[in-house]
Each structure stands twice: as structure tokens, then as C-alpha cells.
Amino acid sequence: MNRINGNVIASYLYLVFFALIILLPLLWVVSTSLRLPVESYSLPPKWLPTDFMWENYWEVLFSYYYERDGTFVGSQASANVPFPHLMLNSFIVCFFVTIGQVFFCSFAGYAFARLAFPGKTALFWFVMATMMIPLQVTIIPIYVLLSKLGLTDSLTGLILPAIPSAFGTFLMRQYYLRIPSALEEAMIMDGASQWQVFWRVFFPLATPGMVVLAILAFNYHWNEFFRPLILISTDTTFTVPLGIVALRDYKMTGSISVVLAGIVISMIPALIIYLFGQKHLVEGILTGSVKG
Amino acid sequence: MANVRLVGLTKKFDGNTVVDNVDVDIEHGEFIVLVGPSGCGKSTTLRMIAGLEDMTEGKIMISDRTVNLIQPKDRDVAMVFQNYALYPHMNVYKNISISLSMRGVDKTEIDKRVKETAAILGLENLLYRLPKQLSGGQRQRVAMGRAIVRQPAVFLFDEPLSNLDAKLRVQMRTEIKKIHQRVSTTIIYVTHDQTEAMTLADRIVVMNEGKIEQIGAPQDIYDHPKTKFVASFIGSPSMNFVGCEVVKKGHSYFIKLDENVMIPLPKQYHAEKDALLDRDLEFGFRPEHVTEPRSSVDRHKFNVTVDVLEPLGNDTMVYFTLAGRSCCARVSPEYAAEAGRGIELDLDFAKVHLLDGVTNRIVPAYNNA
Numbered sequence: 025m026n027r028i029n030g031n032v033i034a035s036y037l038y039l040v041f042f043a044l045i046i047l048l049p050l051l052w053v054v055s056t057s058l059r060l061p062v063e064s065y066s067l068p069p070k071w072l073p074t075d076f077m078w079e080n081y082w083e084v085l086f087s088y089y090y091e092r093d094g095t096f097v098g099s100q101a102s103a104n105v106p107f108p109h110l111m112l113n114s115f116i117v118c119f120f121v122t123i124g125q126v127f128f129c130s131f132a133g134y135a136f137a138r139l140a141f142p143g144k145t146a147l148f149w150f151v152m153a154t155m156m157i158p159l160q161v162t163i164i165p166i167y168v169l170l171s172k173l174g175l176t177d178s179l180t181g182l183i184l185p186a187i188p189s190a191f192g193t194f195l196m197r198q199y200y201l202r203i204p205s206a207l208e209e210a211m212i213m214d215g216a217s218q219w220q221v222f223w224r225v226f227f228p229l230a231t232p233g234m235v236v237l238a239i240l241a242f243n244y245h246w247n248e249f250f251r252p253l254i255l256i257s258t259d260t261t262f263t264v265p266l267g268i269v270a271l272r273d274y275k276m277t278g279s280i281s282v283v284l285a286g287i288v289i290s291m292i293p294a295l296i297i298y299l300f301g302q303k304h305l306v307e308g309i310l311t312g313s314v315k316g
Numbered sequence: 317m318a319n320v321r322l323v324g325l326t327k328k329f330d331g332n333t334v335v336d337n338v339d340v341d342i343e344h345g346e347f348i349v350l351v352g353p354s355g356c357g358k359s360t361t362l363r364m365i366a367g368l369e370d371m372t373e374g375k376i377m378i379s380d381r382t383v384n385l386i387q388p389k390d391r392d393v394a395m396v397f398q399n400y401a402l403y404p405h406m407n408v409y410k411n412i413s414i415s416l417s418m419r420g421v422d423k424t425e426i427d428k429r430v431k432e433t434a435a436i437l438g439l440e441n442l443l444y445r446l447p448k449q450l451s452g453g454q455r456q457r458v459a460m461g462r463a464i465v466r467q468p469a470v471f472l473f474d475e476p477l478s479n480l481d482a483k484l485r486v487q488m489r490t491e492i493k494k495i496h497q498r499v500s501t502t503i504i505y506v507t508h509d510q511t512e513a514m515t516l517a518d519r520i521v522v523m524n525e526g527k528i529e530q531i532g533a534p535q536d537i538y539d540h541p542k543t544k545f546v547a548s549f550i551g552s553p554s555m556n557f558v559g560c561e562v563v564k565k566g567h568s569y570f571i572k573l574d575e576n577v578m579i580p581l582p583k584q585y586h587a588e589k590d591a592l593l594d595r596d597l598e599f600g601f602r603p604e605h606v607t608e609p610r611s612s613v614d615r616h617k618f619n620v621t622v623d624v625l626e627p628l629g630n631d632t633m634v635y636f637t638l639a640g641r642s643c644c645a646r647v648s649p650e651y652a653a654e655a656g657r658g659i660e661l662d663l664d665f666a667k668v669h670l671l672d673g674v675t676n677r678i679v680p681a682y683n684n685a
Contacts, residue, residue, distance in 0.1 A: 224403075
């Protein structure tokens with residue numbers, strides 16, 4: 025019994041240690057976002073702010089539109105960052121990329137998992153190989169292409185190239201593979217066409233896989249920095265990660281507290297989506313890794 | 317109802333022949349069971365009839381129509397799968413009705429047929445449950461309901477009871493037989509369980525290594541197996557085999573099992589007795605034909621030493637060694653026997669078989685009545 029207790033205590037200590045490694049920086053971010061900038065670098069460091077500076081959040085969210093006295097200034101204050109607008113931009117990009125990826129990867133994954141067509145294996149590995157090519161290699165051709173289409177510096181230019189996803193195709197394929205083939209055969213015996221097999225059985229049964237893909241795609245593109253950095257140049261078309269960088273120069277003060285307040289705000293949507301989809305996410309990742 | 321003809325049906329996977337030139341004629345309304353060990357080609361044969369597997373050679377005819385190139389949905393056959401294959405996101409009603417809705421059957425007609433089917437299978441109260449809320453037996457009934465509701469010409473059952481526990485299996489076996497009596501549709505049923513085959517079939521097709529070993533009524537196959545494989549596969553415990561030779565002493569013929577055990581040649585082999593001399597033979601007998609001593613003319617008594625006893629309640633299985641081979645006898649539980657002790661047993665001559673050791677075929681017996 026003592027030995028079991030010892031093991032349990034050791035396990036908890038181990039977990040608490042790693043939890044602290046992950047959580048302490050987050051705590052520091054939240055704590056600093058509520059300080060006066062001058063307190064941020066004080067020694068010894070203080071874990072909790074002395075005054076809760078909610079103004080930092082006000083600065084992030086509203087300073088582009090209003091003076092501190094409440095006067096509406098619209099977009100006059102060009103040195104400020106229209107953070108709510110950038111969140112809307114990010115949301116639009118993530119929404120359409122997520123919908124697009126789930127839609128197309130569901131089809132592509134089904135084709136690779138269940139249909140027989142010439143060159144299937146070669147095509148599948150070709151698609152998989154695209155995951156090995158770093159974005160830095162393809163970004164220039166993508167930029168040139170979008171430029172010729174007149175889509176640079178636009179949200180459409182961010183959305184369209186992100187819709188085809190090799191990872192999403194792979195994830196959905198793995199999910200379809202674990203659905204017993206007897207269901208497909210039963211549908212065929214029941215008189216279903218290939219489309220009906222997909223639409224009435226495989227598509228609904230792959231919903232957890234789609235949830236996983238949606239969460240991963242949303243989070244990835246919510247946090248994506250490199251592509252928007254290259255493709256977007258106008259500050260009103262910025263996405264949240266670019267906006268956070270821009271916050272550094274807020275009124276030329278470079279207030280760390282305001283930047284971190286921006287980071288805390290930017291974490292909220294991803295956190296909400298993760299909390300709602302957590303069960304599917306963990307289950308789905310295990311599903312994809314081991315063929316059941 | 318429909319007849320089914322398999323003509324020279326052959327299936328090869330990567331050069332390996334898994335179904336080899338299978339010919340079977342199945343009558344209208346007949347209950348045929350394909351039985352054999354794992355990998356004998358019985359499920360592949362069934363899947364070829366369903367259209368889920370392409371054939372390499374041969375012809376399949378359903379209702380006198382060649383269906384080789386016809387899609388599974390247009391063959392008018394319904395299949396019950398080993399693992400039920402129920403659609404997990406649909407309730408029982410939808411699982412049963414989906415085949416009709418995909419064929420564009422009118423909603424009122426669908427409702428009527430689903431309710432009739434549910435009544436046959438006792439599923440009326442479960443129609444709006446999901447498969448995960450059902451027991452194994454109920455799921456199996458839903459799988460059968462999905463087949464029945466279509467009113468197909470032929471039912472195909474692919475080991476439908478193998479996922480159920482022993483008690484439920486017996487219960488469902490009876491249900492299937494009742495359903496067959498009620499709907500009188502042709503059924504082709506695949507199993508590796510010889511008891512299931514014996515109890516359900518009008519005729520059994522015994523398969524081994526892709527080939528048909530024997531086709532016949534269950535009792536006929538049990539009493540008159542044609543090959544060693546059939547003799548040992550059908551019946552539990554399986555038939556005992558002991559190497560032997562037929563010898564002549566004076567005017568009498570004997571089966572010589574070893575130097576100490578000689579049994580008079582049974583009557584049914586007398587017509588061919590000279591042809592049996594000097595042949596490599598095996599002597600086969602079923603456990604239930606070796607019993608405690610009983611008074612009958614056609615019986616032979618012999619003494620053995622008991623190796624192991626297995627009391628089953630209604631009978632006791634006695635394992636003993638005869639001519640170097642382990643054999644089994646089925647005796648009355650009242651018959652006093654003890655492991656390690658000598659015992660007198662009694663062999664029913666009329667039921668023994670001789671097997672050609674070279675061809676592994678049973679030597680035909682005559683005046684076997």
C-alpha cells in the first residue's frame with residue numbers, strides 16, 4: 025500500500041513539475057498584462073501585480089477608436105492598432121479556412137481511404153510529401169501567384185492557399201480507414217451508390233475526425249504569423265499575430281504590458297474552441313495514430 | 317424465392333486459388349449451409365454470390381439469370397454480416413428502412429414493412445434505439461431485420477452467430493430456423509460450426525481448401541462421409557481413426573489394428589473383401605458407436621485401459637489408446653470406469669468405416685442397412 029502511495033505521489037510530483045513549466049509563463053503573461061510597464065522589469069520579480077491595470081486591455085481594444093476621455097476618434101489615431109478589427113479579420117480567415125479544409129479533406133480523405141483508382145498510392149504519397157516542404161520554400165511562388173491574381177494584401181489571399189491541407193487529408197483518411205468496411209459493404213448490399221455510402225454513412229461517422237481537424241486548423245491559422253507577414257501589408261487587413269507585433273510600437277512606448285494584454289485577448293478564442301472540443305481532440309489524435 | 321446455381325466458381329488471390337471450381341445447385345426455398353474450417357473459401361464463395369468479390373472464373377445464376385456482371389444491389393440478395401454491420405448513427409427503424417428508402421419505396425409502405433419485420437423479430441419496442449443501446453442478440457436481430465424487410469430472393473448469412481455467447485447462439489439458431497419456415501426464402505448460410513450446420517441445414521456443403529468435399533443432407537453426411545476430412549469435421553468429438561489392414565485367416569476376414577487387436581470384418585465390407593487385402597487403410601468409428609457393453613449381434617467387445625475420463629452429465633467421454641492412437645468412447649454415466657483401470661467396451665459394427673490411407677477417401681460400404 026505504501027509503495028502504491030509512493031508511486032502516486034511521485035507521479036503527481038512529476039505532473040505538477042511539468043504543469044508548472046507550462047503554466048508559469050502563462051501566469052507571468054496574465055500577471056504582467058495587468059501591471060504598469062515599469063513594474064514589469066522590477067527585481068526581484070513579483071508574481072502578482074500590485075495595481076490591476078485593466079487599462080492595458082482598454083488600450084488594446086479601444087484606443088484605436090476612442091480617446092481616454094471617451095471621445096470617438098475613428099481611425100484618426102494612425103499609430104494605434106485596430107485590434108477588434110484584426111480579431112474579426114483573423115476570425116474570417118480561420119472560419120473559411122476551417123470550413124474549406126474540413127469540406128475538401130473529408131472528400132480527399134475518403135477517396136484515399138476507400139476508393140480504388142489508378143495511381144492512388146503514388147498520389148497519396150505525393151500529397152504527403154508536400155508536408156515535408158517548408159512554407160519558406162513555397163511562399164515566394166505563392167506570393168507571385170497571388171500577386172498575378174490580384175489577391176495579395178487581402179483576406180482571400182490568405183484563405184485560398186490554406187484550404188488544401190495534406191495533413192487534413194491524412195487525418196481524415198486515417199479516420200475513414202478505421203470505419204469497418206462491413207458498413208460500406210452493407211450499404212452496397214442495401215442498394216447504395218458510392219455517393220450514398222459516403223454521404224449517409226461515412227461522412228456522419230467521421231464527424232469526430234472533422235471536429236479534430238476543425239480545432240487544429242482553427243488554432244493553427246489563428247496563431248499563424250509567417251504567411252500574413254509576407255502576404256499582408258495594410259494594417260487594417262492584419263490578422264491578430266501581426267497586430268500583436270504592431271502593439272509593441274503602441275504610441276511608440278513599446279509597453280510590454282499592453283503587448284501581453286493583446287496576447288491574453290488573442291488566446292481567448294483558441295482557448296474556448298479547445299475547451300469545447302478537448303474530448304474530441306485527444307480522442308481524435310489517438311485515433312489517427314493507431315489504426316483500430 | 318429463387319434457385320441459385322454456382323458453376324465452376326473459382327477465385328484466385330495473387331495466384332493462390334482460394335475457391336476452386338465450386339459447383340452447387342440450390343433449390344427454391346432451400347436452406348444451404350457452407351461449412352468448413354477457417355480459410356476454406358466458404359466466406360469468399362458467399363461474397364462472390366453477393367457480388368462483393370469478383371470471381372476469377374465460373375458463373376453464378378440466381379433465378380436462372382446469370383449475375384456475374386450485375387451489381388450487388390441488383391442481384392436481389394440480402395446479406396447478414398458476421399459483425400452485424402449496423403449503422404451506428406441510425407436508430408433501429410432507420411437501419412431497417414434505409415434499403416427501402418434508397419430504393420425509393422413509398423414512406424407508408426416503408427413504415428408498414430418495417431413494422432411487420434419488427435413484429436417477426438420482436439423488435440417493436442426497440443425501433444427508436446441506437447445500436448449501442450442494444451444487446452448482442454438484439455443487434456443480430458436488427459441485422460436480420462435489415463435483410464428481411466427487403467423481401468429478397470436469397471438471404472446470405474456470413475457466420476451471423478459467431479459473435480454471440482453460447483446460450484444466445486442456440487436461441488438465435490432456433491429463431492433463424494423459425495424465420496426460414498415463415499418466409500421460405502432461399503438461404504445460403506456460412507459457418508465454421510458443424511453443430512450450426514447440422515441443426516439448420518436442409519443440405520450441407522462441406523468445404524476444405526477451396527474445394528467441395530461433400531454435399532448432402534446433414535444426417536446423410538454424418539452417417540456416410542465420403543472423405544476423412546468430412547468424417548473428422550462433422551461430429552463432435554470427431555471420428556476416431558486407427559491405422560489397420562485387412563487380413564484373411566482361413567475363410568474369415570479380419571481388420572487387424574495391431575498384433576493384439578483383431579476385429580472381424582463388418583458385413584458391409586464383405587462384398588469387396590478381397591479388394592481390401594494388402595491396402596493401406598484406416599479404421600474409423602465415432603465415439604457414440606463405442607459404448608458400454610450392450611447385447612446385440614453386430615457388436616464387438618474389446619478391452620482397453622482408460623487414459624482420461626470426461627463426465628458430461630448425460631454421458632461420459634472415455635479416452636483410451638488403441639493400436640497406439642488416442643481414441644474416444646461415449647459411455648453411460650452409470651458405467652463404472654476409472655482412469656488407469658481396464659474397461660470393456662462395445663463397438664457397433666454397422667457404423668464403422670474403412671478409409672483408404674492413400675486417397676483419404678472412405679471405402680464405400682455396401683448392404684449398410
